[in-house]
Amino acid sequence: MTESWPAPRPIGPVASVVSLPGSKSLTNRALVLAAIADGPGVVRRPLRSRDTLLMAAGLRAMGVGVEDRDDDWLVTPRPMVGDAAVDCGLAGTVMRFVPPIAGLARGRIAFDGDPHMRNRPVGEVLAALTALGIRVEDEGRGALPFTVVGTGTVPGGTVVIDASASSQFISALLLAGARYEHGVDVRHDGKPVPSLPHIEMTVAMLRERGVDVDDGDANRWAVAPGIVAALDQAVEPDLSNAAPFLALAATSGGSVTVRDWPEHTTQPGDALREILVAMGCTVERVTGPDAGLRVTGGDTIAGIDLDMHDIGELTPAVAALCALADSPSHLRGIGHIRGHETDRLAALATELTGLGADVTEHADGLTIRPAALHGGVFHTYADHRMAHAGVIVGSAVDGVLVEDIATTGKTFPDFAGVWTGVVGPA
Template sequence: MTARALVLAAISDGPSTIHGPLHARDTELMTSGLRALGCYVSTMDDEQWLVRPRPLTGPAHIDVGLAGTVMRFLPPVAGLATGDVTFDGDARARLRPLRPLIDALRTAGVEVAAGPHGGLPVTVQGRGSVEGGELTLDASASSQLVSGLLLAAPRYRQGVVVRHVGPALPSRPHLRMTVEMLRAAGAGVDDRKPDVWTVAPGRLPGRAWEIEPDLSGAAPFLAAALVTGGEVTVEGWPHTTTQPGDQLRDLLTRFGATCTLDQRGLTVRGSGEIRGIEADLSDVSELTPVIAAVCALADQPSRLWGVAHIRGHETDRIAALSRELLRLGGSVTEEPDGLTITPRPLHGADFETYDDHRLAHAAAVIGLAVPGVRLTDASCTAKTLPDFPQRWAAMVASSGAPGGAG
C-alpha cells in the first residue's frame, strides 16, 4: 500500500500525505527512486510522509535492491521523465521476471534497453510522455507486472488497456488493491472483463492516504501463538481490506487456532494442537514460507499448491523451503507449484535464509518449537520490517517462553 501510494502521489498534480507508512528497505528504495526522478518526498515525520510532485527528469539511476515493487512500478513512471533512467539492484534482482513489462512498455511507445535476459539492468529513455494504448502481456510470473502499468497509466496520453494472456494470474488481491487505490486517487478504472483492465487518462489531484498495518508481515507473529499454544494480538487489524494477508484468519483457523477480530485488533489463540491443511495459496503466495513452517509442526500431513511463481521471488522459495525443512529432519516433497509436508520430529540446525525475509520468518516460527534452530542471517528481514529481530525477541521475552530461533 505504501509503494502504491508513493507512485500515485508522484504522478498527481497536487501534494499528497501518507499517514502510517511502512518503514522498510523496500519503501526506502521507492522514495529514493522517486527523489532521483525529481519528486519531492519528505520522510522527516515518521508517521506522515509528504510528497510534492515535480516534473520528472533524468538522467537518473535507481537502485531497486530486491524490491519487486520498485523494479516493476518505477520503469513505467520513468517513461514520463525527460532523460535516461537506469535501473539495477541486488544480484538476485537480475533474475526476477521483468521481460513482460519491458515488452509492454515498448508497445506503449517507451524506448527501453534491457539486460541479456530481458530484465535488469534496464535503461528507460524517457521522452516526457508515453502514448499508452492496448498492451498484452503474460503476467503469470507476478501480478506486479500489471500493477506497474496500471499505476502510471493515468498520465499516459491514451491511458491503457492491459490484457493478461497466459496461465492463471497469481496474487489477484494485490491487483484489486491497485485498482481500488487508483479509483481512490481519482482515476477511471474498468476491470469488469476478466483479465482486462482499462485505465482512462486523466489528472489526479493528490490526497491523504491512510496506510493499514502490514497484514502479511504479521504472519510470523500470529503463527507464534498457534505453534506455542499462546496468544498474540496485532492491533489495528482492519475489518475490511484488500490486503491478501487478511486470509490469515481463515488459514490459522483451519490449523486449529481461534481468531477473534474486535475493535482492538486481531487476536490469535493456539490450542496446543496443529492440524494439517490443504490450501491453494495462489492469492496469498507471500504467506507460503510461514504456512509451510506451521505445516512442518502439525500432527497431520499438509499440501500447499498454486505458488509456482514464488520460484521467481527473492529466491526460489519452493526449493529453499524444501531444502531447509529437510535439513531440520522434516519430510517434504517438492512439487512444481507447491509442497507436500509430512510431519516428523524436527531437530536444530542452521537454517539458510537466502537473503529472503519470508524464509527468515519461517525459521523464526519453527525455532519457537524446535530448540537449536539458527538463522544464517536475520538482517534480510529489513526488507519489510527492519526491527523484526527486536520485535520477535520482545514478544518471546514478554511471553516468558523458554527460547526461540537464534
C-alpha cells in the same frame, strides 16, 4: 560470512500484543501514485524499510519531492527532467513500478539492483512499455540492468502481456496508465494471474484518486487517461508481516493480538484468519485499548490442503507451521513463488528437510508430512519471508539458528528485536 541468529523459543504459552509496521505493498503504491498526482500528498504512517526507502530514493532521483514530516512522507510531484539512476535493491515493486513512470520523465533513467535481482522476471513489463511507446535499452536481456529513455509523454494504448509470473506486471502498468495519452488497456494472456488481491489493491487505490478503471472483464484492466488526484493516504499495518506472530500463538498454545487489524482490506495477509482457523486456532476481533485481531492456539496444529495461488507470499510462514502439524499438508498453486526473492519452493523444501521435516517439492507446491524436527541452521537466501519461516520453526524446536535475520529489514525494521520482545530471549 553472515552470522546465524539463535531463534528464541518461549518457555510457555505466549500472551502478547503486537503493533506492526505499515504495509510495504500499500506504501510503495501510495508513493508512486503521489509522485504522478496533480498536487502534493501525504503518505501517513508509511513503512520505512529497505524496500520503501529504495522507492522513495528512486523517486527523489527522478526529481520528485519526498520529504520526511515526522512519521509521514510529504510527496510533491515535480517535472522529472534529467538523467538518473534507480537502485532496485531486492524490491520487485521498485524494479516493476518505477519504469512505467520513468517513461513520463525527460531523460535516461538507469535501473539496477542487488545481484539476485538480475534473475527476477521483469521482461514482460519492459516489452509492454516498448509496445506502449517507451524506449527501453536492455540489450535484449529482459532483465536488470536496463535504461528507460523518457521523452515526457507516453502514447499508451492496448497491450497484451503474460502476467502468470507476477501480478506486479499488471499493477505496474495500471499505476502509471492514467498519465498516458490514451491511458492503458492491459490484457493478460497466459496461465492464471497469481496474487489477484494485489491487483485489487492497485485498482482500489487508483479509484480512491479519481482514476477511471474498468476491470469488468476477466483478464482485462483498462485505465482511462486523466488526472491522478492528490490524496493523503494512511497506510494499514502489513498483515503478511503478522504471519510469524500469529503463528506463534499456534506453536506456543498461547494468544497473540495484532493491533489495528483493518475491518476491510485488499491485503492478502487477511487470509491468515481463515488459514489459522483451519489449522486449529481460535480467531476473534477484540476491542478496547488493544483493538485488533487475536489468535489463540489450540492443543495441536492441524495440517491443511490449501490452494495459495492468490496468497503466495504467505507460503513460507504457512509451510513452517505445517512442518509442526500433526497431520499432512499440501500447499498448491504456488509455482510462481519460484520467481520471488529466491525460489521459495526449493528453499523451503531444502531448509525444512534440513531440520528433519518430511517435505516433497512439486512443480507448483509442497507436501509436508509429520516428522520429528531438530535444531540446525535455517538459511534465508536474503529473503525476509524465509526468515519468518525459520523463526516459526524455532519457536517450537530447540537449537534453530536463522542465518541472516537482518534480511527481515526489507519490510520489518528491527524484526529480531520485536520478535525477542514477544517470545523472550533464546
